[in-house]
Amino acid sequence: MLELLAPAGSPEALTAAVQNGADAVYLGLGDYNARRNAKNFTEADLAPAVSYCHLRGVRVYLTFNTLLTDRELPAAAEQVRRASQLGVDAVLVQDLGVLRAVRQAAPDLAVHASTQMTVHNLDGVKACADLGMTRAVLSRELPASEIEYICTHSPIEIEVFGHGALCMCYSGQCFFSAVVGERSGNRGLCAQPCRMKYGWGGRPDSYPLSLKDACLAQRLRQLRKLGVRCLKLEGRMKRPEYVAVITRIYSTLIKEDRMPTEEEMKSLEEAFSRQGFTQGYFDDKKGPEMFGVREEKTPEPKELFAQARQSYGNQENPRVDVKLYAMIRPGEPVRVGAEDPEGRVVTTAGDLPQPAQTLPLTAEQVEKQLSRTGGTPYRCLGVKALVEPGLNVPLATLNALRRQVLEELSVQRQTVPPVHVGQFQPGVRYENPSSPPALTVTVRRAGQVSADLLRQAPAILYLPAGELAAHPECVKKLSRETALGVVLPRVAWDREMKQLREDLERARDMGAAEALVGNLGMIGPARELGYTLRGDYGLHVFNAQTLKELKRLGFASATASFELKLAQIRDLSKAIPLEGVVYGRLPLMITENCIIKNRTGQCTCQGENILTDRKGERFPVVKAPGCRNEILNSKKLFLADKPDWKKVGLTYARLLFTTENPWECAQALERYRGESQWAPAEFTRGLYYRGVE
DSSP states (O other): EEEEEHHHSSHHHHHHHHHHHEEEEEBBBBBSSSSSOOBOOHHHHHHHHHHHHHHHHHHHEEOOOOOOOOTTHHHHHEEEHHHHHTTEEEEEEOOOHHHHHHHHHHHTTTTEEEGGGGSSSHHHHHHHHTTTTTTEOOOOOOHHHHHHHHHHHOOEEEEEEEEEESSSSSOOOOOOHHHHHHHHHHTOOOGGGSSSSSEEOOOBBBEEEEEEEEOOOGGHHHHHHTTOOEEEEEEETSHHHHHHHHHHHHHHHHHOOOOOHHHHHHHHHSSSSSEEEOOHHTTTSOOOOOOOOOTTOOOHHHHHHHHHHHHSSOOOOOEEEEEEEEOTTSOOOEEEEEOOOOEEEEEOOOOEEESSSSOOOHHHHHHHHHHHOOOSSSSEEEEEEEEEEEEEOOHHHHHHHHHHHHHHHHHHHHOOOOOOOOOOOOOOOOOOSOOEEEEEEEEEHHHGGHHHHHHHHEEEEEEEHHHHHHHHGGGOOOTTEEEEEEEOOOOOGGGGGHHHHHHHHHHHHHHTEEEOSGGGHHHHHHHTOOOOEEEEEGOOBBBOOOOHHHHTOOOOOEEEEETSSSHHHHHHHSOOOOOEEEEEEOEEEEEEEEEHHHHHSSSSSSSSEEEEETTOOOEEEEEEEEEEEEEEEESSSEEESSSGGGGGOOOOOEOOOOOOOOOHHHHHHHHHTTTTOOOOSSSETTTTTTTTO
């Protein structure tokens, strides 16, 4: 059966989820989670929350799915260690450095790969398994066919989102909120820029980035057949009443194995929607019909929410099946026992039964009395009573024995077994290199590679794998001083992998030896074909532990997150050579929906496509591998007139060319070599001085 995983953004929401049928809940502790603006839980809240859930047979998953700095890691590791001792069932992570810290601090604790890890193909799932994770939460963009392929071959459990808000960007790859508003979605403070107005032709008159909420209530049977282990409901920022409504409906549908009624679908929509729901990603039918907004004057569903509050107020909805036993024999104490679904057996004994003066006690009377478990978390599945004739026991005695045995069972269910814990150790510190960084170049199109660019001999020249395979002529004049590399896509579904491997083979035969890898799912293909692994920004190097983990995985270098300040990059202990992006339009989003096609009805991504926001900022939208979109920043990052980037311990400094023409590419490289005074008309320093929250 599908595990139903419900959101618990607050203690009240946790109660709402549990009392309405959740099999598990996920919650955040303090600031180390992807919903820092939710009420979340304090450490004082966590112990009673875990006890409350475990008593009722509900698992508790802790979300530690954000990027953390080196300064934050010791406190985070200590929180995870204590959470493990309190009985938390699993922790969700995004950051490879956090994963490393969890393994040290709480080696017995199960780890799940958060959707923030952008796991979307089988190689990504296998990489998670190799890292010791027991479950992967897939990207929300995947259709049923891709989910089925992954589930069929996966060595670990698969979890998918079934209901709630959809991000426009692949989770874990969105930098829009950080770059534009200094509030990082990868740090739990997304400002939801996709819900704002944008437009084409300079007019921000629509909502081309605002997706409707997902609703897979009508696809539950199919999900189970696909092999999905867990269905997740989104909503840690939502009210407890919302959590109660959606949890109750999904729980009922799963248990009764049926389709939702019209009334249930109406209740889901009343609880929260953005002009209806979408199943577009799951059905592999993308397009403008997937988009919608939350209308400002949407009234609160007072009656629905009032009913919802009744379901989790002071009311206990029994959910733990127990079997009760009784033995009443002459000359022996009255014995009562209880057994829970996990096989725990508790027994207790009372006084000796007395000879019956009038009517003797019957087995039926005992069974009826012991089955009265109302007001407790327990649901009586049946009573077996051995009652020898001619005896009598006061009903009050049976009631007291029932209470005693259930209370002792409750104690056992809430008892946390001993776990192994350890201490987080940052490990050896590496000194920064003293030499200035060598310049590397990535281009988006082969046409950007000119003779002037090649003449300047960057240390490494990277092209997208498919672009290089299709245009071998662009690197024929490559200098011996320049290594040739490929940029692997951050997103590539399993049905795209055959073509990608063919492109990688062709590029390798042309002399490409370096692979810029920005997703766990690209490690396997690159390694199998003999490429040197170099980490791209999609792997989020935010702390020194991530660098150590990438070193363990065989990476020769990695790219620092451009959400870090230069001072933070300087202070990183660099277990492997570090690269930094020092020029170019920073990527803001990679989207499965093609907003260009949504606007025009046809593929026109080769022309200029500019998305304009409310402030008049103009964001280029370009084609990404797999007919996806990439939204780029309105201004180019430019640091050539500042010496600081040369002094932070980078081994490589990368120029990221996207919308530039060949002349601009050559000019920019020349400027960074100190041989010209060229500068873009408009530019930004990115986050290297501002930082993010």
